[in-house]
Amino acid sequence: MNVLITGCSNGIGKSVIEKFALNNHFCIGLDIVESKNSRENIVNFVCDITNYNSLKVVENYLKDNNIKLDLIINIAGIHKMASLVETDFNYIKKLIEINLTGTMLVNHTFFKFLSNKGKIILLTSEVASFTPMPFNGLYNISKTALETYADALRQELNLLGNKVITIQPGSIETKLSKNSLTDTKELANKTKLYKKQAKHFYTLVSKFMGKPLKAKKLASLIYKVSLKKHPKLTYKIHRSFGLVLLNILPKRAQLFIIKSLLNKK
Secondary structure, three states, rough: OOOEEOOOOHHHHHHHHEEEEEEHOOOEEEEEEOOOOOOEEEEEEEEEOHHHHHHHHHHHHHHHHHEEEEOOOEOOOOOOOOOOOOOHHHHOOOOOHHHHHHHHHHHHHHHHHEEEEEEEEEEHHHHHHOOOOOOOOOHHHHHHHHHHHHHHHHHHHHOOEEEEEEEEOOEOOOOOOHHHHHHHHHHHOOOOOHHHHHHHHHHHHHHHHHEEEEEHHHHHHHHHHOOOOOOOOOOEOOOOOHHHOOOOOHHHHHHHHHHHHHOOO
């Protein structure tokens, strides 16, 4: 297979591109920073997925080498624990651009190279199917919107014979997941509105995250899914038991519980 993968310089993306390359597939990796993947069957591009002029370099490479893609895997994304009313709005826009519209631009740009039976895989998150937690709302918004985009794209491409699959992982052992705890501490120090709540939220996040799953296990799932003739529409892996239980409750009950936990003395 010829596979295009975004966000491949570290974390989940790095594990995924290595999995495909080790199984002798030709991989095209995109990331905002330089990748150290150096196998003969990996071609790396430093590019910004939110900028078409940046992606055009990859587009020209595919044209010049007459390459058809069998698979597009969208992994690139960022995370930030942040207040929706205190965080600098430029950063809010940046996160949405990378997690949502950047992914849309990648698929829009490279769909013309996708083979007739080619697949598009989008990495979303378990939070996409849950009620947003305070301070994780920005990330949640981007991933929920990404799920809606995937649903809409699936409806379209189904008419052409292409598959669109979403993967909803829980906490994965990456720099991004480690930073979520650091972000929560920083939020507690910087916020003017939520000093007490942010401190309690750090404890809550630690409990709900649990032990992160190894990125290689998620990469193995993505690889298996890519080979399936009739894959499921969505795959869920390593979900947070606490979040699952919380979301069984009505939303008003969830509000009461979270408020009680974060407003305690």
